[in-house]
Amino acid sequence: MLRLLLRSTVTLVLSALGGSLVIFLLLRALGGDIATSILGVSADPASVAALGAELGLDRPWAVQYLDWLAGFAQGDLGRSYGLRYDIAEVIGNRIGVTLSLAFFAMVIAAALALFFGSYSAINAHRRRGGLVSAATQLGLAVPTFWVGLMMISVFSIQLGWLPSGEYVPWTESLWGAVRSLLMPVLALSIPLTAIFTRYVRSAMLDVLEEDFMRTARAKGRTLHGAIGVHGIRNASISLVTVGVMQLGVLIAGTVVIERVFSLPGLGDLVVSAIGSREVLVVQSTVFVILLIILCLNFLMDISYGLLDPRIRDAEREASHV
C-alpha cells in the first residue's frame, strides 16, 4: 500500500509539472499581443510597450514560467491583466461550483449505473435488458447542452419549478443550492450514467458467471441477494476504472453546462477569460482544473488498492523484492 501511495504521488507530481509546461507553452504559441488587445489596436506603441513591461510580458518565457509556478506554489496567482482582480481569490470563489457539479454528477451517475447496469445484466436475455441498452445508446447520443436547454425550457420557463441562471452558494442556503444545481447536475450525469451503465453491465455479466456467485447462492442467497452482496462490490472495480477515464470528459462537460445555466464556476471563468484575452487567468484556471483531475486520479488509484486485496498484496510483494 505504501509503495502504491508513493508511486501514485510521484505520478501526480510529474504529471502536474508536465501539464503546467504544456499549458504555458500552448498559450504562448497562440500568439497575439496581450498589451495591444487590452489597450486596443489604435494605442500608441510606447504605451503598449510600457504596459507589457508592467505586466512582465517582456521577460523571457522561462522566467515567466518559473515565476508563475513559484507563485502558484505559494497560492499567489497574480492579478488579471485587464480588470486587475486577484486570480487566486476568484478561482477560490468559483471552484466550489465546479467541484459540486462534478462530484454530484459522478455520484448520481455511479449509483444509477450500478442499478441499471446490474438490472440490464440480470435481464440480458429479456426485452427489458435490451431496453436499458437502448436507453444508454440514447444517453450517449444526446448532447449535454441540449438536455440543459430543454430542462430550462420545461422546468424553469414553462413550469417555473426550478431557477435557472441564478446560483445560490451552499453557505447561504442548502435548499437553494440544491435547487440551483439540480438541473445542471442531472444534465451532466446523463451521458456519464450511460457510459457507466455499459461498463457495469459488462462487468456484471462477467461477475454473474463467476463461481463465487454460485457459492453465495449455495449458502442460501437468492440470485438477487448474491448480486447485492457479492456482485456489486466486484463489479464496482470496473466503475472506478471507467470513472478515471471519464474525468476529463466530465470536467469538459461542466464547462459547457456552466455556460448553459450561467453558473459562476471555473468553466465559465475560462470561457470569459479567453474572450477577454486574460492569458494568465486561463493559464491558472486550466492548471487548477488539471490538478483537480490529477488529484481525483490519484484517489482512484489508491481506491483500487482499498477495493481489491489482490492488488494490495501484489504491491506488498513487489516492495519486498
Add this chain to the structure above:
Amino acid sequence: MTLSIRDLAIQIGTDRVVHVDALDVPAGGRLGLVGESGSGKTLTAMSIAGLLAPEIRVNGSVQLDGRELVGRADRSMARIRGAEIGVVFQDPLRALNPMMRIGRQIAEAVRLGNRPISGAEIRSRVVELVDQVGLSGVEGVTRRYPHQLSGGQRQRTLIAVAIASRPKLLIADEPTTALDVTVQEGILDLLLELSTTRRMALLFVSHDLGVVRRVSERVAVMYGGRLVETGTARSVLERSHHRYTEALIAASPWLTGPTERAELIGRPLDAIPGSVPEFGQFPEGCGFRDRCTHAIDRCAERPPATTTSDDHTFTCWNPAHMREADLHDIRT
C-alpha cells in the same frame, strides 16, 4: 431417503440434456456419480440444489426428506439449500469471493444456514468450523483472503462453508480435481469423516473412478445425460455390466491394492474411441452405441433398465459379465 430423484429432466433451449429416471441417496449414504465431462453429472448435481441458471428448465421430481424441490421459487429454494444442502465446488479459488476475507465468507454461510442466530453464536460457530475442517493451525486464517491460502486450504474453507448449516445432504462436485494429488487424500478423508460422523448424505460427483471407489458406497454412472448403471461401488466397479462403464474402467489408471498394482503396471490404457458428443447430439437408442466396440443392431432401440439380484441396475443390450441365460432374458 434423504435424496430421492424421479424422472428428472433438464432442458436447455429445446434440447433435453439430462433425464434421470431414478436416483436415491439414503440418510448418511454416499453415492458416487461418475461420468466423462459432458455426461450431465454436474448439471444433475446442480439441479438438485437449484443452482442452475434461470433459463435452464428442470422438470420431474427431486425430493429432500420427502419435500419436493423442483418448481420452487428462488427465495424458498434458497432457504432450503442454505439450511439443508451443502455444496463443495470444483475450483475452490474461483468458488470463493476474491475480495472477501475467509472468516466473513464462512460467517455468511453460518448466518444464512442457521437462522435465527446471534452474532456471538456466528463467531463461535466459525471458530468451530475452522477447527473441524482442519484449518485452525493456519495462523489468522479468518483474516486472510482466498489468494493467501493454498489450494487445499481453500477447499477446506469451501467445505466449512458447505457444512456450516449442518446440512442433510452434501453435494461435492469434483472436489479434488483442481488439487494436487498429495492434497486430494486429506480432502477425501475429511469428506468421508464428516459424512460418517454426522450421518450426512454425500453425493460425490467425479470422473475419477479411483477417487469415487474410495468415497462411495454406491455408484451411478452417467452417459449422454442418462444413468446407464447403478449399484454398489463394488459390483459396479468390479463386475460392470454396461459397456460404457467397462470402457471407462479400462481407460482409468485406477488401482485398488498392492497386488493389483503389480499386475496393472505396464498395462496400456484403452482410451474410449471418439469423444462425448455435444448435448442433444447423442444417437437414438443407446447413447453410447456409436463409440461402443460391443454395439449390436438392437442398440438402435433404447435399452430397458435391467436389475439383477444384487440391486445392480443397468441399461445395455449387450452387457459384460453376464451369463448367456440372463442375456436372453434381457433381449426378450
